[in-house]
Amino acid sequence: MDFTRRLRVQEVQERASVSPLELFFDLVFVFALTRVTDLMADDPSGVNVLHAMLVLGVLWWSWVGYSWLWNLVRADEGASRVVLFAAMGAVFVLALTIPEAFDDMSGGLDGPVIFALGYFVVRLLHLVMFFVLSADDPQLRGQVLRFAPSMAVGTVCLLVASQLTGPAQTAMWFAALAGDYLGTLVGGADWRLRSVSHFAERHGLIVIIALGESITSIGIGVAALPISWAIIVGSLLGLAVAALMWWAYFDVTSLAVERAFEAAGGTRLIRIAQHCYTYAHLPMVAGIVLMSLGLKKVLSYATDGNAHRLTDPLTGWPLVALLAGAALYLLALVYFKAYPTGSVSWPRVVTAALLLAAIPVLWHTPALVTLTALAAGLAAMTGYDTWRYAERRDRIRHGDHER
Known part of the structure; x- marks a missing residue:
C-alpha cells in the first residue's frame, strides 16, 4: 500500500x-x-x-x-x-x-x-x-x-x-x-x-460529556475530605439532578427527534441538523455548565468544616446559575423537540418558568435546601411526563412512533 x-x-x-x-x-x-x-x-x-x-x-x-x-x-x-x-x-x-x-x-x-x-x-x-x-x-x-x-x-x-x-x-x-x-x-x-444516526449520537454524547463534567465538579471538591452526612446528601442530590437532566434528554426526546430527523429529506434534513443540533445543543451545554457552578458552590458549603455554613443560603450568581442553568437546559430541550415534531413539552416550559421564579424566593434559603428544591422540581416534572404520556412514551421507545 x-x-x-x-x-x-x-x-x-x-x-x-x-x-x-x-x-x-x-x-x-x-x-x-x-x-x-x-x-x-x-x-x-x-x-x-x-x-x-x-x-x-x-x-x-x-x-x-x-x-x-x-x-x-x-x-x-x-x-x-x-x-x-x-x-x-x-x-x-x-x-x-x-x-x-x-x-x-x-x-x-x-x-x-x-x-x-x-x-x-x-x-x-x-x-x-x-x-x-x-x-x-x-x-x-x-x-x-x-x-x-x-x-x-x-x-x-x-x-x-x-x-x-x-x-x-x-x-x-x-x-x-x-x-x-x-x-x-x-x-x-x-x-x-x-448518517443521521451518527450525527444524533455525536450530539447526544456531548450532552453526556457536559453532564459528566457537572458530576466531576461535585466529586473533585470532596474527594480528599473526610466523609460526612452533608457531603453524602449534597453529592447524591447533585447526582440526582444530573440523572434527571439525562432522563429529560435521552428517555424519549432524543428518540422522537432522531426519528423525525430520519424521516426528513433535502433542505429540511439540513435545517433540522442546524436548528436542533448545531443551535439548540449550545444552550443545553451552557445550562449544564452554569448548573455546575451552583453545584460546586453548594458542595463547598458542605465541605467547609463549619456546621454553620450548612445553614448559609446560596445567593448571587451561583444561585442564578444553578436554577437559571437548569431552566435554560429545559427550554433548549423544548425547542429541540418542537422544531422537528411540532410538539411543545408544556410541563418543561412550566418547570423552567417556576425555576426562574424561585430564584428570589430561595435567595435566603440554605444551600442544601435549594438543591433539594431543584431536585424535587425536576423529579416532579419527570414523574408527571412519565405518567401523563405513558402510552406515547412506550410507542416511541418500544413500538412505532407517531407519524
Whole structure:
C-alpha cells in the first residue's frame, strides 16, 4: 500500500456509529468544560459568568464544525486522522489558555492572542478539510466558500479583542460569535449529511460529556475530605439532578427527534441538523455548565468544616446559575423537540418558568435546601411526563412512533 493510499479518506456509512477516535477527540472538551466552570467558580461575578459563556460559545463552534465534517468521512481513516489530532492539539491549547482569554497573566506569551490563534487553527483545519472534500461537489464547494468569511470575522474580532479591555473587549467577543451564527444562518443549507444516526449520537454524547463534567465538579471538591452526612446528601442530590437532566434528554426526546430527523429529506434534513443540533445543543451545554457552578458552590458549603455554613443560603450568581442553568437546559430541550415534531413539552416550559421564579424566593434559603428544591422540581416534572404520556412514551421507545 503506497503513501497516497494511506492518506485516502473513507466515506461514512448511512448507519454509522461514533468512532473511538471521535470520543478521544472529545476528551479535550471535557478538560475545556472544567476550565470554563473554574473560570466562573474562582470569582462568581456577573462579568466572569458572561466571559465564561462567551468562551463556551467559541469552544462550541470549535467542536460543532467537526461533527459535520466527520459525518462525511471517517475520522479514524487516512488524512482525517491527521487533521483530527492536529485539531485536538489546537483545542487543547485553547483550553489551557481559558484563564487568560480575557486578561493576560504576567510573563509568558500573550494569552488572549494565543487563544485567538488557537481558534483560528481549529477553524482553518476544518474548512481546509471541507474544501478538499468538496472538490467533486460544486454545490458543497459553494457552501464552504460562503461559510469561510464567518471564520475570518471570528478570528479578526478575537484578535482585536485581545488588544482591548472592559466593555469594548466583551463587545468584540459578541461580534466574533455573531459572525459565526450569522455566517451559518445566511450561508444556506447546502451542507451534506451521510448518517443521521451518527450525527444524533455525536450530539447526544456531548450532552453526556457536559453532564459528566457537572458530576466531576461535585466529586473533585470532596474527594480528599473526610466523609460526612452533608457531603453524602449534597453529592447524591447533585447526582440526582444530573440523572434527571439525562432522563429529560435521552428517555424519549432524543428518540422522537432522531426519528423525525430520519424521516426528513433535502433542505429540511439540513435545517433540522442546524436548528436542533448545531443551535439548540449550545444552550443545553451552557445550562449544564452554569448548573455546575451552583453545584460546586453548594458542595463547598458542605465541605467547609463549619456546621454553620450548612445553614448559609446560596445567593448571587451561583444561585442564578444553578436554577437559571437548569431552566435554560429545559427550554433548549423544548425547542429541540418542537422544531422537528411540532410538539411543545408544556410541563418543561412550566418547570423552567417556576425555576426562574424561585430564584428570589430561595435567595435566603440554605444551600442544601435549594438543591433539594431543584431536585424535587425536576423529579416532579419527570414523574408527571412519565405518567401523563405513558402510552406515547412506550410507542416511541418500544413500538412505532407517531407519524
